[in-house]
Amino acid sequence: MTDLVTTDGVPGAREADVDKPVRRSRRMTGPQVVGHARATAAVCQAAGCLSAQSDQVFEEITAQLIADGVTDVAVKRVGCLGLCAAGPLVEVPETGELFRQVSPDDVSDLVTRLKDAKPVETKPALEPFFSRQHRVVLENCGKVDPENIDDYVSRKGYRGLTRAVTELTPQQVIDEISKSGLRGRGGAGYPTGLKWATVAKQPSGEKYVVCNADEGDPGAFMDRSVLESDPYRVLEGMAIAAYAVGASHGYVYCRAEYPLAVQRLKAAIHRAEKAGYLGAAIAQSTFKFTVELRLGAGAFVCGEETALIASIQGGRGTPVPRPPFPAASGLRGKPTLINNVESFASVPVILREGGEAYAQVGVGKSRGTKVFALAGRIVNGGLIEVPLGIKLRDVIFDIGGGVPDGRKFKAVQTGGPSGGCIPEDLLDMSVDYESLLAAGSFMGSGGMIVMDDTSCMVDVARYFMDFCREESCGKCVPCRVGTTELHMMLTKITEGRATLADLVQLESVAAMVRDTSLCGLGQGAPNPVFSTLRYFRDEYLAHIVDHVCPAGVCALSGGESVA
Amino acid sequence: MTVHTLTIDGVERAGVEGQTVLEVARESGVEIPTLCHLDGLCDVGACRLCVVEVKGSSKLLPSCATAVAEGMEVTTDSKRLTAYRRTIIEMLFAERNHVCAVCVANNHCELQARAADLGLTHIELDTVNPALDVDASHERFAIDHNRCIMCTRCVRVCDEVEGAHTWDVMGRGLDARVVTDLGMPWGESTTCTGCGKCVQVCPTGAIFEKGRPIATTKVTRPYLPYLKTNSQEVSA
Secondary structure, eight states: TTTTTTTOOOTTOGGGGGGGGGOOOOOOOOOOOSSOOOOEEEEEEHHHHHHOOOOOOHHHHHHHHTTTTSEEEEEEESOOOOOOOOOOOOEETTEEEEESSSSSTTHHHHHHHHHTTTOOSSSSOOOOHHOOOSSTTTTTTTTOOTTOOOHHTTTTTHHHHHHHHHOOOHHHHHHHHHHHHHHHOOOOBBBBBHHHHHHHHSSSSOOEEEEEEEEOTTTTTTTHHHHHHHHHHHHHHHHHHHHHOOOOOOEEEEEOHHHHHHHHHHHHHHHHHHSSSSBSGGGGOOOOOOOEEEEEHHHHHHHHHHHHHHHHHOOOOOOOOOSOTTTSOOGSSSSSEEEHHHHHHHHHHHHOOHHHHHHHHEEEEEEEEEEEEEEETTTTTTTEEEETTOBBBIIIIIIOOOOOOGGOOOEEEEEEGGOOEEEEETTSSSSSSSHHHHHHOOOOSSSEEEEETTTTTHHHHHHHHHHHHHHSSOOSSHHHHHHHHHHHHHHHHHHOOOHHHHHHHHHHHHHHHHHSSSHHHHHHHOOOOOOOHHHHHHHHHHHHOOOTTTTSOSOOOOOOOOO | EEEEEETTEEEEEEEETTTTTHHHHHTTOOOOOOSSSBBBBBBOOOOOOOOOEEESSOOOEEGGGBBBBTTOOOOOOOHHHHHHHHHHHHHHHHHOOOOOGTTTTTTSOHHHHHHHHHTOOOOSSSSOOOOOEEOOSSSEEEEEEEGGOOOHHHHHIIIIIIOOEEEEEESSSSGGGEEEEBBGGGGGGGOOOOOOOOHHHHHSSSEEETOOGGGGGGOTTTOOOTTTTTTHHOOO
């Protein structure tokens, strides 16, 4: 664990640096600003842009401004600006300009613009990618410096926690959450208020709050972006939850594949403790709450809550049958509240603005907003937040900008390996928990993978089955053997070796795996098969009967029959 | 002691608080097939053979790990359950090498017995059947991973009864294996006490005494008086 994060949370200070002189901080600061900054260059420092050297962009802009003696332009590190496909991104909030694909080798244009940037009264109209979004959870993403707690506090941070612990009783906090209509953002959509109430009702004593940051769906990066861009928000949500249910200790279970999120979380925990928002006497009250970080070792199944608990306890990450649910008997046999990153990140706003205000947005039983990660064959790939109830078409074509290269939209996959593929006919459906379920998919944690006519749906089903087969823990028979068998059958179809009898067998084994598996991984694994069979059965038949892959993806061996 | 009344297959039964559906069903003479369950060991609900339908639950529940509750309505046998159970056994046969004719446990095997009970006559699934190791490094015992069904009875009896915790599970998915001492050869294990409890609880021919077919291994468990296996009943 120590090679991923340093003790003080300062980036870059690894073991190899031991011989170098000790510096107070290796983190380069922006140029010295005298008085009020006329303009700010907000440079995205989330993983997507960082991988395109946005850290060097920051340093280059700073160096040039210092060299030119500019003292009224600030340069700031911020979290995810959303439009990840066009990174590295630099935003100038005063003028409303967004610079895309900024190269560290060529920032002179940008610096020139910054030098004569003037705050404008009316900012240029936002493009639909931004204007159609409704940012609640992401309100600070791309606005605050994720490593600076003062920046978070200056944007109404910790008001929700302060209100909760100084003005409200735990029951009132739970009522506020119930009023908001918030449901689990990890995917299943269990009412958050009800979950909190269940844990609160357990006999008092040791209780735990656990944040599930083991995001593992292919194509999903919502939780990572939130943790990298606004980590204090998640810690605030956890503290509010702990106050409501009567816990004094919490864990963030984050996958180790997110080193930047881990580093920022670690720094955030440290700084929140120093600032009195974690630890003893939070917000000058008698409430105390501490948070520890635990890293997952790369198993998808550890996102399942009972497996996650086993992993935190140091055991093998395998699920156990529920009931008993963690709310009654979880970590070390104590009542445990487990929520996902986005659920906790929604909590500070609810406490700050009130549950009813939060519930203004949304449709039916799905209230509030949902963060999605747009990926796949889409123009504006990135991180978005939309009101629940928005039309799927608006998400993909208005916000996402549609399919690139003039190709034809075919389907969108939501809900990860337990989700399904939604075809073009259903694009006018509302994006909410019930509608997605009715369409044979699943809200899931929020990955949206867009596919065009170059994707073969049988191959897509095979890909997700391969993922589940790899990630099955091996404990129960239907998931361990069933996912392998289903993968073998799907491979047979994509290779043109299958018969219609195999299709019948595929459906019956898929139903058996869904109904008899121990945990959500196995129960959800056949879902991509069911949804592609429901909407794209013709593609299966083309492979089996005509030995043709309509999308031209699968290499079919021809018509030899199979023993 | 709270007593709960529930119905199992339409007949009213009584169970004590904390009892499982499986316990109450077996007390009442209702047989539910099991493989990973063994009286005296903790239940893990892994083989899924004992799943039952419970009214009000959209999911099938493992009867070995589901506590009885007041007013519960349980169905232990239906066309769907039988089909699913048969597929579970079929999957186990397809997963590794279970050719009975050349197995030390032939006719004394719980997997074989369950297959016969459920009327499994042939396998339609494609077999995976990877070539796995046989660890015969122990002085008296050996494990043939090709016969293992990952019920983890050996892991549990070693941990819960013997207290040695020599056995555990390594790897995931289809690559999951029971291992001794973090994957060392059994013969080099420093924790194994050689008690042979794992041999006694293995439902198949995976763990066996060297040089002896299971049929001639006398199942005596003076040190495990409370352990009762289905194979005892089968061989009795």
